[in-house]
Amino acid sequence: MSKTLFEKIIDRELPAxxxxxxxxxxxxxxxxxxxxxxxxxxxxxxxxxxSDAEPSDQALLGHLMLTAPKIAAAEGYGDAFRLVVNNGAAAGQSVFHLHLHILAGRPMKWPPG
Structure with a gap:
């Protein structure tokens, strides 16, 4: 199976x-x-x-959720950010490697979709 775009970025095969x-x-x-x-x-x-996560992935998922606010704070946004996960093509997922979108720097509207 070929690597996803994100795996290539992680492996430094593509710039980011x-x-x-x-x-x-x-x-x-x-x-x-x-x-x-x-x-x-x-x-x-x-x-x-x-939705592919297993109970054994709980620590990893928790790590991602705890890391996102640290990144937002490092970017200067403190606790003013939106976190989005698109699950599947119908929900807007275009790269099929789990990823969280950290969005900040403008007013966010509701509902988002």
Missing amino acids: TIVYEDELCVAFRDINPGAPTHILLVPRQPMVKL
Whole structure:
């Protein structure tokens, strides 16, 4: 099976503006931003979508949720950000490697979809 775009970024086979990384995840700027700050937070471990997660993935998913606010704060947004996960093509997922969108820098409207 071929690597996803995000796996190639994680493996440094494709360029990206990486803003954070640790042993479990990598965060980089979206090339088609939906907000002034739009960062994608991806686990190093391949997972197609959130609904594919297993109970054994709980620590990884928790790590992602705790890492997103740290990244937003480092970008200067404190607790003023939106976190989005698109699950499946019908929900707008276009790269099939779980990723969280960290959006900030403009007023967010509700509902988002």
